[in-house]
Amino acid sequence: MELDKLAYDFLMTEKCYKLIQKAVMEGRLSVTVDFDDIDRYDPFLSGQLLESPDMVLKSFNKAISEIEKDANIKARIRGLPESRQIRIRNLRSEHVGKFSCIDCVIKSASEVKPQIRQGIFECPECASTITVDQDSNLLQKPSFCTSCGRRGDFPMKDKKMMDTRWLGAIEPFELTTGEQPGEIPVFMTDDLTIPRMQKKTDPGNRIKITGIMKEIPKWIKGKLSTKLDIYIEANHAEPSDTELDEIEISQQDEEQIIEFSKDKNIFKKLVASIAPGIYGHDEIKESLVLQMFGGVPHVLPDGSRIRDNIHVLITGDPGVGKSQLLKLIMSIVPRGKYVSGKGASGSGLTATVVKNEVLGGWVLEAGAMVLANKSIISIDEFDKMTKDDQIAMHEAMSIGTVSIAKASIVATLPAQTSVLAGANPKRGRFDPYIPVPEQLDIPETLLSRFDLKFALRDIPSRSQDELLAHHIIKSRSSPEDITPVISPALLRKYISYSRRIDKMVLTPEAAERLKNFYVDMRNRYANEEVPTIAITLRQYEALIRLAEASAKIRLDDKVMMEDAEKAIYLMKYSLSQLGMDPETGKIDIDRIESGVTASQRSKIRIAIEIIETLEKELGKEVPIEDVKAEAENRGLGNIDEILEKLKNEGMIYEPRSGFIRKL
Template sequence: YIIIEDPFETTVGEKPGELRVFLKDDLTTPKMQRMTDPGARLEMVGILKELHRRLNGRKTKQLDIYLECNYFKPVEIELEEIEITKEDEEKIKELAKNPNVYDILINSIAPSMYGLREIKESLLLQLVGGVPQVLPDGTRIRGDIHILIVGDPAAGKTQLLKLVSKLVPRGRYVSGKGTTAAGLTATVTRDEEFMGGWVLEAGAVVLSNKSIICIDEFDKMSKEDQINLHEAMSTQTVSISKATIQATLPAQTAVVAGANPKLSRFDPYRPIAEQIDIPDTLLSRFDLKFILRDIPSKERDENLVDHVIKSRLAEDEIKPAIDPEFFKKYIGYVRKNIKPKLTKEALAVCKNFFVNLRSKYAGEEGGTVPLTLRQFEALIRLAEASAKIRLSDKVEKQDAERAIRLMKESIKQLGYDPETGKIDIDRAEGGVTSAKRSKIRIVMEVIDELEKTVGKTIPIEDVISALEEEGIDEHTAENIIRELKNKGMLFEPRSGMIQKI
């Protein structure tokens, strides 16, 4: 094993130290191995010993030190293993009976930050999560909720993510700027000193197993690194097959990601995928997506400044509604003990919302696709989390309505298409909007018609002129033609001419 010094206990700017540890005999039993899962914080006692470094399989005169461990104990337990006394349990049950329990818990999340009610409510549901299920065929349905926050600069994303990462044990905050796929998921390194073979090192997502990871600057990560998160966010495992190592690591981790628009400020008239560097397939794995916009408003700005002043002059007024330690116990108790079942009434509410919204525009030309099955599964997870907050063993109508309200807010913020005035889930998921699909269809139909008269190779000017007659302006036509060329549907055999592939 390799142990790393706690970054929060080091001098500012200093790299955390690393030390190899050798465990043997009773310290390698299955029970002890569970205590040494990647990400565990431990106190270790042992004997420091010297070891010759190896180069190309041969010993050198350079020495490294390692710890031959005799004893260790965990100093930080998992969220679900927090010690809860009978007195704590009574307090938890008493709070759950309070009709304002949601408000109390929401006001305990980042109280120093003004507003953000829907985002904080969503983060609360994320912390408790839904109910994971394993189907008879072995398919695992995740219970963890993933959230994406896209915002203008200075909107408070980073501060919010850092505060959320501290709400639960093993929570982690990382920045996408300096993070690679290996640093997030897992990597394999050579171990010349002990066994002379390869060693598996877990990344941040695995280290946060059964907790939460907050990834800031998500859009700054490379495409390859983002794609490597697909498995972790969907099946909640990280598989690696390199050298002699073949392993599947658990990654039951809830992901909160923060991203910035490409052009600094968010533009409501462009689809989300065009403004942030996140693959569509990964974007669709987020259950909820929110926009943080910095829009000047006299009333809001006055309230915001008043809140900042309060935080400086009257700290008691922005204290969490409940003690942070008790907050952790409440979340830990809920996650461990409450596994609510869906009632017919709650399922009917979710089903009606899903079916009605999908069929609303179904008969219209270029009809939008408001929801997909992924959003329906997210609705179920959110409703289950809502029921868990109340310590209820049943998911009731009010839980389904809370999930629908948050889903509507998420889709409204990212899925509203100003061209049609309708909600389109493809806009929120990063795909091609229904309005754009309709225009692409018109472009291809115009090219098909021109082929009959002009031939396979068509002047671009002729295509644009024909599209203008169809109501598509020159700028839009040029953009769509460029996009179709990038996707390999059209190509330029020579300058100024296009042809279908």
């Protein structure tokens, strides 16, 4: 047969023969051939490969078995021409049976399972064996004996197995901004399922898959339907050449980006390009710019990783533009995802194991945080999520991974994702006199993982209200006047280009400035009667991330003094908004993260002392009025709020009306 000879002659060329020999020596199950090499050798052979891949691949595999008789090696093809690199949404019936290449993100994956590749049956009449290739999900048996012609049932004597795995592939998000990404099942076999490849094809990874589009018959009430499902039978898979950090950037784009980076006012221009239709909130927009650029990951000698993702929480009054900001950021950043807390579950954000018959039983399905790996996820109505769903985000926000162990599937998925969350206060409007944890339905442990926290306030001010009203009128009468200084498309490329900086060092001056700020803030109230902690190590690490992001805007791999000052300014702004204790006028980090300020802690200690003293005098059950009277004598004033806190924390309870007892 002409194809068999062409395939054999091609594989006997010096380059291919060496590849086969190397595969045999290394014990590999496949040899990868470049399509361009086939095309240069014989355009007819390459054309047949594109149009009739099943037939040509059989010829290649047959030729390899003739060259190396004891080897079980398959041919895998990479580098298809651009005409065969097709978006998932554009796959049609004309592509069935043809060779195609898709660029995709893995959304879900089944377990690796064995499947019969070839069944060997024995004839009860003449004892001869009949080999039947298994090309479908149903076991195919011979209808008659090829030796004696007997018809009937034939028992299986032996079988050849292969490992298989089903994937759910979707289009990359930068290709589908504002669209529903296309999705298709992918069938992987043999060495495409080995542990090394399995890790590369786990949910959340982006890969290029070369394969043959095939159809799956659909059954309706036991009868074959005229409608068919499609899937890709993978021949080759590799990590995508175009990582999400590497959007295509032309020479002209690069020159423009470098020119921007040298502009002394670039930071102001970037801020002006973020939601220009929303007036004010410059500090918050500055923080969002730094979040989009992000810091630089650091891996310590022991293998532990310090995250580079910047997490931002925005709360505040209704109608101030929180949701708009969250959505607009997603229209800029590559691979960004927007979800609403009302409709998001913990498994939908992180990962879950679901039953999927098309993909083969239990499958691991990536959530939004995994799919937005190395990008940003905006979560609106963050406070509307259940506590369990919020807690499911802990691991992803702190160390950038999602671990799951369900239905015999144990996996760790990448989720190096920055979180931009919007939340509404319980009482409708933000109250600066009430600690943050009491106003937001967010666990304290999760609150502490946000690097910056802001409150958007709607406070009447004649001058500000006039400016806001003028801006709204201007946006309607002359929309061209509020056009972004840097277009979203170019800003997306700018962010992508900056991610090429993968190492960063702090100059001695910047390092000293950040250290001094941290130490001074820590010790500002250390010698007072009621010591207050203004800042913790988490804020110090956040300062470094913010400073690194500022340096990346300048495309610099060194953090300078100006970057440190920018980070300090935003941290001070965040702390002053939510961390100011109205009783003392001091910044208290516990007011943001635990809801109990230093002054309240002092009152709590005194209240407990009062209860313990009265217990010794009056017995286990203490009258509340006596506690209040003693508190008044000690200068605590009204301690109703303190007693309520102690009840909520399970330290005291009311055994009967008007009395309290310590647990």
